[in-house]
Amino acid sequence: MKFRFDDQPHQAAAIDAVVDLFEGALLPPPNVVAGVAAGAEGHDGFQLNRKLLAENLKAVTAREDVDTQDALELLVEQDLLDMDREFPNLSVEMETGTGKTYVYIATALRLAEAYGLRKFVILVHSVAIRAGALKTLEQTFDHFRSKFPSLPYSWSTMGESRAVDDFVDPSSTVQFLVASIQGLDKPDSNTLYASPEQARIWGESISGIKQIANARPVVLIDEPQNMATPLRKRAIATLNPLVALRYSATHKEPFNLVHRLSAKKAAEMGLVKRVAVKGVVAGSDGKPYLHLKKVASKSKKLFATLMIEKAAKDGSERTEIVAQVGTDLFDESGQLAQYRGLTVDNILRKPDRVEFENGFAMKVGQETGVDQLATWRDQVRQTIRVHLARQATIDAAGESVKVLSLFFVERVADYVGADAPLPDMFDSIFREEWARANLPQEQLPDPAELRVSYFPSTKTGILKDTKGGLASDAEFEARAYKEIIEHKELLLDRANPRAFIFSHSALREGWDNPNVFQIGFLRHTRSDTERRQQIGRGLRLPVDKDGNRVVDPSLNRLTLVVDESFAEFRKGLNAEYIAAGGKTGTEPDVEDADSEVVIRRRPAMFASPEFSELWNRIRYRAVYRVSVDTPTLVEAVAASEHLDDLKFIKRRANVVQSAELVYDDNGLVVTEDSSVSEGAGERIILVGQRVPNVVQLIEDQLLYGKFPLQLTRPTVVAILQAIPDDKKAGVIDDPDRWARVVAQAIRVVVIEQMVQNITYEPMDELTWWDANVVFLEVESKSVPKAEPGKPAPPSGVAPAPDGGVNLFDHVDYDSHVERHFAEQLENDTDRIKFFTKLPRRFKVRTPVGEYSPDWAIVCDENGTERLYLVRETKGTLNLADLEWDEAMRIRFAAKHFEVAPNGEVDFNYTTDKDGLRIATA
Numbered sequence: 001m002k003f004r005f006d007d008q009p010h011q012a013a014a015i016d017a018v019v020d021l022f023e024g025a026l027l028p029p030p031n032v033v034a035g036v037a038a039g040a041e042g043h044d045g046f047q048l049n050r051k052l053l054a055e056n057l058k059a060v061t062a063r064e065d066v067d068t069q070d071a072l073e074l075l076v077e078q079d080l081l082d083m084d085r086e087f088p089n090l091s092v093e094m095e096t097g098t099g100k101t102y103v104y105i106a107t108a109l110r111l112a113e114a115y116g117l118r119k120f121v122i123l124v125h126s127v128a129i130r131a132g133a134l135k136t137l138e139q140t141f142d143h144f145r146s147k148f149p150s151l152p153y154s155w156s157t158m159g160e161s162r163a164v165d166d167f168v169d170p171s172s173t174v175q176f177l178v179a180s181i182q183g184l185d186k187p188d189s190n191t192l193y194a195s196p197e198q199a200r201i202w203g204e205s206i207s208g209i210k211q212i213a214n215a216r217p218v219v220l221i222d223e224p225q226n227m228a229t230p231l232r233k234r235a236i237a238t239l240n241p242l243v244a245l246r247y248s249a250t251h252k253e254p255f256n257l258v259h260r261l262s263a264k265k266a267a268e269m270g271l272v273k274r275v276a277v278k279g280v281v282a283g284s285d286g287k288p289y290l291h292l293k294k295v296a297s298k299s300k301k302l303f304a305t306l307m308i309e310k311a312a313k314d315g316s317e318r319t320e321i322v323a324q325v326g327t328d329l330f331d332e333s334g335q336l337a338q339y340r341g342l343t344v345d346n347i348l349r350k351p352d353r354v355e356f357e358n359g360f361a362m363k364v365g366q367e368t369g370v371d372q373l374a375t376w377r378d379q380v381r382q383t384i385r386v387h388l389a390r391q392a393t394i395d396a397a398g399e400s401v402k403v404l405s406l407f408f409v410e411r412v413a414d415y416v417g418a419d420a421p422l423p424d425m426f427d428s429i430f431r432e433e434w435a436r437a438n439l440p441q442e443q444l445p446d447p448a449e450l451r452v453s454y455f456p457s458t459k460t461g462i463l464k465d466t467k468g469g470l471a472s473d474a475e476f477e478a479r480a481y482k483e484i485i486e487h488k489e490l491l492l493d494r495a496n497p498r499a500f501i502f503s504h505s506a507l508r509e510g511w512d513n514p515n516v517f518q519i520g521f522l523r524h525t526r527s528d529t530e531r532r533q534q535i536g537r538g539l540r541l542p543v544d545k546d547g548n549r550v551v552d553p554s555l556n557r558l559t560l561v562v563d564e565s566f567a568e569f570r571k572g573l574n575a576e577y578i579a580a581g582g583k584t585g586t587e588p589d590v591e592d593a594d595s596e597v598v599i600r601r602r603p604a605m606f607a608s609p610e611f612s613e614l615w616n617r618i619r620y621r622a623v624y625r626v627s628v629d630t631p632t633l634v635e636a637v638a639a640s641e642h643l644d645d646l647k648f649i650k651r652r653a654n655v656v657q658s659a660e661l662v663y664d665d666n667g668l669v670v671t672e673d674s675s676v677s678e679g680a681g682e683r684i685i686l687v688g689q690r691v692p693n694v695v696q697l698i699e700d701q702l703l704y705g706k707f708p709l710q711l712t713r714p715t716v717v718a719i720l721q722a723i724p725d726d727k728k729a730g731v732i733d734d735p736d737r738w739a740r741v742v743a744q745a746i747r748v749v750v751i752e753q754m755v756q757n758i759t760y761e762p763m764d765e766l767t768w769w770d771a772n773v774v775f776l777e778v779e780s781k782s783v784p785k786a787e788p789g790k791p792a793p794p795s796g797v798a799p800a801p802d803g804g805v806n807l808f809d810h811v812d813y814d815s816h817v818e819r820h821f822a823e824q825l826e827n828d829t830d831r832i833k834f835f836t837k838l839p840r841r842f843k844v845r846t847p848v849g850e851y852s853p854d855w856a857i858v859c860d861e862n863g864t865e866r867l868y869l870v871r872e873t874k875g876t877l878n879l880a881d882l883e884w885d886e887a888m889r890i891r892f893a894a895k896h897f898e899v900a901p902n903g904e905v906d907f908n909y910t911t912d913k914d915g916l917r918i919a920t921a
Contacts (some may be wrong), residue, residue, distance in 0.1 A: 004100065004547045005143040007708060008811040009849070010261055010271055014092055015021035015104045016704070017259035017437060018245060019110045020060050021090065023736035028116050037172040038116030042215035046117075054087065057256060065265075066257045067262070073255045075244065077586040078239035080187045085237040089255035091224075092118060095266035095588075097273075097512065097539030101136040103222045104247050105176075109148050110704070111218065112174045114736075119217040121239055122155075122178045125226040130157070132176055132541050133866070135488075146745040151480045153742075158183050164208040166192040177217070181227050184209070184235040194467075213240035220245050245248070249536070250577060262586035263577075270551060270840075272539040272560040273517070276593035278386070278780050279566040280378045280807050287331075288338035289318065289369030292362050295352035302347040304354045309369075310334050318568075323354070328774030339866035346802045371422055376522050379561045380426055382434045383407070383520040386559045386593075387499070392437070392516050394555055400545040401555075402494050405518040405535060412455050412557040413524065415502050421496065422502065426451055445497060452491075453502040467900070488513050494545065514549075532574040535560065535588065552841050554779050557592050566592045590608070592781030597797045599810045601777045606807065610834035610858040614868050617903045619769040620815035622760040622896055628753055636753065638722040640747035649730030649737055658764060682908045687866075692735045694720065707848050707912075709747050714830040719746060752848055754892045774841050781812055792816075801826055807836035818854060821873045825857065833866075846892035848885045852906070853893060861918060869916060870897060872909040879909070 028038035029045025039046070050072055060068040075088040094100045108120045137155050143330055144153070152165045153174035167177040175507040185195040190206045207215075219241040221227065227236060227246055236244065246255065249263070253630040266272045272581040291307035295563040303322050310319040321332050346355040362368065362864025384404050407422075409415055415422045427447035434444050490496055492515055501516075516538035538558040542550045550556070556788070570590055575585040605611055698716055704710045723742070731738040752775040784793035796816045800806040804826050813819040818837070824834045835857040843850040857869040872890055890909055897907035910917045 004543075004549070005140055008099065008271075009707075010105050010266075010269065011099050011106070012134075013260045014094060014261065015107045016258075017060055018090060018092065018107050019114065020740070021053060021056045021258065022111065022115065023056060023740070024734050025056055026115050032116070034880055037112075037118050039118035040172045042115060042119055042168070042172045043214045043218070044214065046115075046242060047215070048088070048242060050088065057090075059256065059793065060258055061256075062482055065262075067258050069256055075233065075237065075255070077233050079213075079238035080185070080193075080234050080241070081213075083213075083238075085240055087237075087241045087243055089244045089246060090255045091248070091251050091257045093251060093254070093257060093260040093262070095261055095263045095272060095539070096249045096536035097725050098261055099273045100247050101133055101222070102140060104245065105140060105144070106136065106147075106221070107177070107245065108595070109144060109151060109153065109174065109216065110222060112153070113148060113151055114276050114573055114700075114920060117218055117242075118172065118174050119215045120174070120176050121212070121217045121219045121241075122176055122222060123184075123219055123429055124178065124222045124226070124475045125181045126638075127180070130224055131182055133826045137176065137178075151348070156720060159194075160359075164211060168211045170306075177212070181232050185231050185239060187238075193366070194477065196348075197815075209238060213238065213342050216240055216242045218242055218245065218764050221247065223248050223258070224436065228252055242766060250532075254787075260586075263588035264586055267588050270556075273541065273556040274538075274553070274782075275588055275590060275777055276446055276557060276559045276591040276596075277566050277569050278382050278559060279559045279569055280375055280382065280561065280563050281565050282367075282372070282375040282563060288336075288342065289367045290329075290362065291367040292319070292354055292364050295347060295349065295354070299843055302349070304344065305348050306354075308333055308339065308737070309336060311336055312421075314678075330600075332552065347489070347752045350757040351353070370906055373425075375563050377425060378427065379405070379520045379522060379563060379587065380422075381429050381433065381915075383518045383559075383561045384426075384500075384680075385436070386438070386518050386561075388433060388437045390557070390559075393776065393779060396772075396778075397552065397555060399492070399550055399552070399555065400769065401542050401550055401743055402492050402515055402545075403499065404491060404513055404515045405520065407506065407520045407522055408501065409502060409522050410505065412616075415453055416455065426500070437876045438503065442917060449497045451500040451502060453500040455504050486672060491515070492543065492545075512537050512540055514782050515542045516558065517542070518559045518561065521563070531562075531569060535573075535590075543680050554776070554781075554839060554841070559886055560590075574897065592785070593782060593783050595785060597783050597810060598778060598780050599797065599808050599812060601775055602806070605834065606771075606775070608834060610805075611685050611807065611836075613858055613903070614858050615771055615901050617868050617905050618727050618870060618897075619739070619771070620762045620765075620901055621767050621769065622762045622845070622899060624758050624760050624847070624892075624896075625759050626754045626759075627717075628849065629752060629757070630718060633749060633753060634722045636749045637719050637746055640745045640749055642748055643723065643727055643741065645741045646727040646730050646738060648906055649741075694731055694735060694739060697735060697739035698743050698746070701739050702747060707747065709750060710749070711746070716746075739920045751847060751888060755895070758847070758892065758895050760896045762899060762901045769842060774839055775836070777805065778837075798822070805829075805834050808836070812837055815875070819874050821855070821871075823913065824915065825855075830857050832857065833862065839863050844893050844896045846896075848888045848892070851889040851893050857916070858916070859916065867918065868903065868906055868908045869918075871916065874909060874911060877909070877914060 025048060026629035027047040027049070029047075032038045054070055054072050058068060062068045072088050074086045075089050076084075079085050092100075092103070094103065101739075104122070108117075111117045116620065122133055124133055134155070134157065151174060152172075153176065154166075155178060157174035158164070158165050158177060163177060167175050183190060185194065185208075195207050205589045217239060219236065219239055221236070221244055227233070245835060251257065261271075262271075267274060288583075289307070289309045293305040293307060295302060295304050297303075300325065303324050305330075306322060307318055308315040308329055310332070316334075316336060321327075322345050323329070323332070324343050325347060327344045329339040330336070333339045341356075341358045343357045344354060344358070345357040348355070348799065353361055355361040387403055387405045394401045396401060402675050409422065414420055429445040429706055430450065431444065435441070491501070491513060492497060501513075519538050535558070538560075540643055541556055544550055560569075564572075573590060575589055601908040692855075698720070699711075700715070702711065707759055720742070761780050781797050783797050784795065786792050795817055796819075798811045798813065798819060800809050800811055806822075806826065811822040812821065820836070822835075835855060838853055838856050840852045843852050853870050854873050855869070855871040856881075857871060859869055861867050872893075874882065876882070879890060882890075894907050897905045906918065908917050908919075
């Protein structure tokens with residue numbers, strides 16, 4: 001299998017946010033030899049105008065979903081060679097699973113193409129993330145070579161014999177050097193800091209790290225929150241970056257955050273799987289429940305964090321307490337009898353543990369009062385049960401997707417060895433769940449062939465327990481990651497029976513497989529970031545047997561099977577996001593898997609003549625063809641209001657700053673920067689500087705936007721010639737920004753003209769939609785629970801009345817408008833003979849992305865005329881109130897339904913207040 005990649009709007013937005021920052025602010029060195037890339041020998045000669053960069057920062061952040069910023073935050077450090085360094089740091093926040101690695105590779109190549117940059121260091125903090133970055137470089141190579149055909153690039157890994165030499169050698173090839181922070185932060189022991197015994201042929205004898213520093217690379221930092229210690233900041237500074245670009249799902253130190261794709265937004269856009277949680281709360285074994293979570297020191301005094309049972313109104317509930325020497329758990333529990341005599345006598349370190357006055361002692365991570373194996377059995381059972389159901393649902397939808405489940409274990413001994421409980425436990429439970437699912441016994445596979453394990457190991461094959469991320473464990477972990485990351489395509493082959501993966505909990509980040517739909521976390525301890533890491537391992541959208549991404553939201557659901565209640569999981573997850581620097585409202589919505597509603601197709605309605613005729617009319621697929629009238633296009637662009645921004649491109653000039661001096665009591669000037677006014681001074685006359693090829697700049701901007709567009713060169717030239725002279729002047733002062741404004745105007749005008757000139761043509765009937773694939777017989781959805789005192793959730797599932805004309809026994813709605821509209825259809829029994837909410841699997845192609853309409857309806861109008869309707873429901877009848885691309889998709893869809901080959905289809909948009917909006921004859 002080969003993974004397939006395509007341009008996605010959310011990734012293009014992240015790339016553009018960074019690339020646009022450098023327009024006019026990054027200038028290549030003068031006197032570059034013709035035919036040689038400006039950065040072939042490194043970036044030392046490049047000029048980075050920080051004032052213009054700050055101006056661009058303000059413009060970009062004003063349009064992005066981040067706080068508007070107009071000041072650069074620099075990392076100012078003395079590096080590990082005792083050199084003073086300072087450089088801009090720019091941050092991009094992208095939810096795990098949305099293609100962060102793809103984005104920073106593509107961003108680097110765009111910067112290389114636009115400015116001649118050639119040296120990029122990808123900096124990671126763990127073996128797993130390094131392996132993941134290398135795998136993405138390998139998988140995307142053919143994709144990027146076709147996207148950037150004139151831009152050769154290669155990569156190497158720090159530690160390989162010629163990696164540094166290849167990286168610093170003069171070359172017009174773009175060079176990526178993948179380096180671990182652990183290989184940079186130990187100058188006393190790392191040979192990278194030692195001078196070579198023999199001088200290089202074309203340079204002086206200097207250490208490898210100095211050679212890299214002299215190249216002034218652009219540093220791409222993967223998960224920078226793991227490099228925030230003073231030592232690691234100095235290590236980053238030692239690379240002497242021209243600029244550092246930081247990529248993470250949650251930044252602890254965001255510096256200049258220029259783009260954000262939050263977990264919540266990614267889920268709403270369907271870019272990742274929805275997340276559901278099954279919580280297995282361990283029952284009591286008759287002993288007092290105790291879980292020692294951690295021991296910490298504060299003001300030279302030790303404290304222990306314990307989870308205990310506490311008396312509550314309806315019995316007891318588990319509560320976290322902080323204990324010190326002398327704490328009586330009997331009192332802390334509300335005087336529950338089982339805690340009598342448990343008074344903390346001592347708290348100790350190395351190993352972290354607590355001793356009680358009655359002689360009982362426990363270590364961090366230890367749990368008493370529960371049957372751990374019973375909890376694991378429930379977790380394994382629930383994971384297998386959901387796995388089998390998910391594979392059945394996907395098969396019924398006609399998708400060739402193999403479902404994988406992942407189990408995290410804390411200790412190798414839980415899975416490997418004569419006394420390991422998990423293998424036999426899995427095998428017996430799998431047989432039971434196979435029978436429970438009513439699957440043919442003659443097709444029952446050998447459970448032992450379905451499971452596979454990956455654990456860190458020594459060279460001689462001895463398996464190891466590791467904590468993840470430690471330099472001392474890197475060699476052991478690399479062996480496990482090599483197979484699970486480098487060959488993860490093998491797990492996606494349906495011919496390969498392995499579908500249940502057991503691995504070490506140290507495999508928390510950097511690894512993922514797109515087809516993981518379930519994760520069972522079998523462990524002894526819980527870290528402060530564990531829940532986020534659990535989610536991240538299965539968020540990516542799945543791929544089919546051909547490597548194509550599957551985007552059906554009804555199929556894309558990640559279920560976490562944890563050993564805590566749903567409420568505890570949700571509370572802990574939110575706390576982790578906030579503690580890691582996230583904002584309230586940016587964390588993902590997690591669904592309670594136990595609040596699932598099963599939505600069933602009604603057989604009688606599915607077999608009805610109303611559905612049969614409606615489906616016969618709308619099930620066609622069509623291709624579109626567009627013709628653009630060049631003279632009309634040229635005239636429309638020249639008059640477009642989108643060109644007005646060209647008037648505000650500033651001429652290059654000196655800046656005159658004015659401010660009044662304000663003093664404090666000590667006579668120091670304390671005038672705020674914000675009170676300084678600026679004006680233009682003498683214009684700078686540019687002599688001998690060639691204007692870039694503007695036509696090429698426009699063509700590049702059109703190809704790299706959210707909606708790629710390709711026009712013939714004569715058309716682009718004609719458009720540029722027709723732009724009014726007063727708007728052409730800005731091209732001399734800022735060619736890149738001028739080209740971006742013009743390209744956006746062209747894009748908007750062209751797509752709006754397409755609505756008038758587009759024609760749809762039905763495809764061959766063999767390609768049309770299959771009703772059984774679009775309308776699944778059974779599917780499930782978690783229902784958001786209404787919280788007291790808060791508005792009802794906008795989306796959910798409502799039961800359909802018995803005897804109604806809905807195709808399904810429930811209505812799956814995405815807004816209150818949709819819910820109200822469905823109620824109106826149910827109540828209009830005189831006119832409405834059949835209706836259904838169209839699943840998002842049903843799509844119409846448009847030039848601005850695929851479109852899924854909301855409703856399909858059979859209506860008897862005036863008792864004499866039967867109409868077949870497709871309706872879109874919004875909160876407004878004014879399309880101008882919608883996002884531009886959303887409104888355009890609705891307009892294009894109208895053209896699609898005009899060519900229905902098997903009978904007329906009436907398409908329109910409406911609101912819950914305006915009803916069906918049927919035009920009168």
